[in-house]
Amino acid sequence: MALSYKTRRRLSLLVLVVGMPLYVVAAVTVVGLFDRPPFWLELVIYVGLGFLWILPLKPVFIGVGRADPDADKPEGKDDPR
Incomplete structure (x- = not known):
């Protein structure tokens, strides 16, 4: 099942605002467990x-x-002239 545009926008915002900082903290913690390379x-x-x-x-x-891509075109915008 493909995600709708609206769902992908919301999910991408959630990933960037919540998931990315958590990933950075997890990466630094895991690398910090070992001796400094x-x-x-x-x-x-x-x-x-x-x-x-x-x-x-x-x-x-x-x-x-x-x-x-799912939004309707505004009136009068489909004529390229």
């Missing part, structure tokens, strides 16, 4: 974790910044 390795870990969170959530964010 060299700077370059720590940087690679954080960059990798920065991209990892988007993989399962990519379908939620696709097309959210565009106009609602």
